[in-house]
Amino acid sequence: MGKGLIILLVVGMRLLVCAEGKRAFFVFGDSLVDSGNNDFLATTARADAPPYGIDFPTRKPTGRFSNGLNIPDLISEQLGLDPTLPYLSPLLTGDKLLVGANFASAGIGILNDTGFQFLSIIHIYKQLKLFQHYQERLSAHVGEEGARQLVNEALILITLGGNDFVNNYYLVPFSARSRQFSLPDYVTYLISEYRQVLRRVYDLGGRRVLVTGTGPMGCVPAELAMKSRNGDCDVELQRAASLYNPQLVDMIKTLNHDIGADVFVAANAYQMHMDFITHPQAYGFVTSKIACCGQGPYNGIGLCTPISNLCPNRDLYAFWDPFHPSEKANRIIVHQILTGSTHYMHPFNLTTIMALDSTT
């Protein structure tokens, strides 16, 4: 075979993938981005009963921890992509594989022991193992080269870390991890473990990966209900976030430097949340302290269930349930991911990523 023909073939295959038009999207992480995997598992961490999904197009619960769309849905929507299916969905076959997949599982963290109380959830290394299985299935569908290219050109989102504090270190007083580590040492340990997770994403072919830091964990209605007397954010969890997030950005910078490319992009989820938590009215919310669905002080005790208090207009609440933002708040977050300055997105926002990647 002549060299020209080989080049033609390679160009042809590239066109073929591009002709499908759309970029694949993969999602890893916890309940902030789980689109329904836990509904297929024997776990207590699930959002499979009303009023979850009350504002979803079908008005039914889907396993998303939202009244409507979640962050991955909104990224897909804004980029004109089809929504990614949960990896465990039986519908994820054939050409649907080309859209990408969502591997996230509510309750997980960076550490293998985070979320153990939720029984069978998909810990991050298992999510990455399933990503490998996905790639084998994709190869069977479009060939090895096509599969490799689709993954290299895909957008990836990874959202985890909050549970390593809320559902591990601070889960109970004198938790095993809090007896083992001081908070600064725990953060250092988490960051070094997270680095290995991200390195694994790169080794599996990820070349554009959005990495979100933790939100202001001390300000969620659940923590206000348990720890706050006057509605102020819990100081200890806020300290954890303020130690963790800057070190995550530094780790991402050195990882990109070692790789020699801007593979990982840090999203400042903390600031994105603080904007509307500090000035809820400026964003059209009546409150950022009280959850729409829940019970007790701040509607922050226990879970959102069919018998919980439920607000009539979800768009007026920053928090949907004691831990998770409403669709409206998710839209504000995704807007910053797309167009935010370097204060929100480092080294650049998703609009810039899309422009860069369309010209290479």
Ligand SMILES: *[C@@H]1O[C@H](CO)[C@@H](O)[C@H](O)[C@H]1NC(C)=O
């Ligand atoms: C977590 O589990 C994975 C896969 O089983 C393993 O490779 C990794 O070393 C574990 N991490 C720790 C800190 O034990």
Ligand SMILES: *[C@@H]1O[C@H](CO)[C@@H](O)[C@H](O)[C@H]1NC(C)=O
């Ligand atoms: C995205 O980031 C770039 C570079 O930081 C910035 O110039 C631009 O204003 C941001 N927003 C959009 C929509 O690109």
